[in-house]
Amino acid sequence: MKSTKPILAITMGDPAGIGPEIAVKTFEGSELHKVCRPILVGNAAIMEKALTFSEKNLKVRTISDVKEARFETGVMEVLDIGMPLDETIEFGEISAVAGNLAFHSVIIAIELAKNGEVDGTVTNPIHKKAINEAGHHFSGHTEIYAEYTNTPKYAMLLADDAIKVIHVSTHVSLRKACDLVKKERVLEVIGIMNDGLKRLGIEKPRIGVAGLNPHAGDEGLFGDEEINEIAPAVKEAQNNGLDVTGPVPPDTLFALASGGRFDGCVAMYHDQGHIPFKLAGFHWDQEKGKMKSVNGVNITLGLPIIRTSVDHGTAFEIAGKGIASPDALMNAVEYAVKLTKNRQ
The missing domain is CATH 3.40.718.10 (Isopropylmalate Dehydrogenase)
Incomplete structure (x- = not known):
């Protein structure tokens, strides 16, 4: 029986930030595959390295086309963007290389949605200075989506x-x-x-x-x-x-x-x-020195495609430490699923 759950393209985010970490934590959770058929759009090698944040033996499977996806629990299927690393990316450091990878992950996700290959897109955080250093002059995801979908009112x-x-x-x-x-x-x-x-x-x-x-x-x-x-x-x-x-x-x-x-x-x-x-959705745990919950979703309205996102940044200050909360990413997935059910 063919699944009616929506296919969602989840972007990698800036690899120097917490995007890959919270993606891994979300893919290894039990809820993700219950509500959608997810693929990760990004660099497969970076996501392989991000498995160090997995506590449940998550596996990475590289694909080159959405049609190759099996959507298996315990597996992160990565649609590789075809941009091999030419230098090391360090956690917490702004770099044009990281910005370029993050930017192209977003562009490919947009194209997948425009072509009807996925039902919606969910974005992990990018670093605005990094994408600008890479030569892509946008102030954020919202403006990228508007430009690449030719949307004047959003x-x-x-x-x-x-x-x-x-x-x-x-x-x-x-x-x-x-x-x-x-x-x-x-x-x-x-x-x-x-x-x-x-x-x-x-x-x-x-x-x-x-x-x-x-x-x-x-x-x-x-x-x-x-x-x-x-x-x-x-x-x-x-x-x-x-x-x-x-x-x-x-x-x-x-x-x-x-x-x-x-x-x-x-x-x-x-x-x-x-x-x-x-103030309503972010809660800091002073004793543990980390956010105990980060809830909230960023949605771009007015687009011809669905785009939801975490409503937090790359969090360079905690990148690579394994303490980032995946709550907002799962929230973003849930809202994307809601939007697919109420298409105009």
Whole structure:
């Protein structure tokens, strides 16, 4: 009987970071193969070395085509990107070689999804400086996916059981982020959020929209972006039949959302959304000196293909130590599976 579980392409991430480690830990777990048919896209030699992080005798099997995959439990099938190592990659060190390998793993995963060979993609963390040193001038995964899928309208959604946040802008300076708060973009992101929440199984999403300024501008005392840009976008979204509230003071919005008032929040810039999201999902164990849990998923909405990701970086400071948590990668897999079930 042919399996109905989706085929997911999971990228290696920057090999100098924790990507290979958390990939190994996820593939050796019992849950991965229960929910999907996974393949790892990356350098097979690097993933062989990463088996030192395995506690359960995980095996690597190299394939050159998705059709060769058997999807066996206890086996990580690596679709090798065909780029042999020409120098040693050291954990925790930025290098163009590592950045190039990580970048091409992503590009191949995108092509597999565009061609219908996989049902979705899940990305491990890349290092922005490393990929730029390799000559690939992007500020992150989101922009890579947008470029290689020819997607003009997209947005970053952070998703967890407790809170879901989408952003009007992401990888730009704070000064520029303020200039990007325009009615058209805010309205666009509200619409993308509404569609995305529906794809995650929320039939009638309730969306809260953050203000940009303290107290959401306090009737113009602390800025007029709320009056001139955000409120008009919210009003138009309401007129279009969406359940939207705002602008809500940012220091209140996320507390309301985590308590169940909203299904999703629209943040005006990167840190406004990331800080409350990571506060809810990242938990540090002071005694053990490591994260005891790292939950949360980064989803790029608006694309013609599915892309979810861990919502943490390469963690160079702990790379190679064997203490990285695979929680977020498994979360990303689970969200990718949800999205495959609710395709538009």
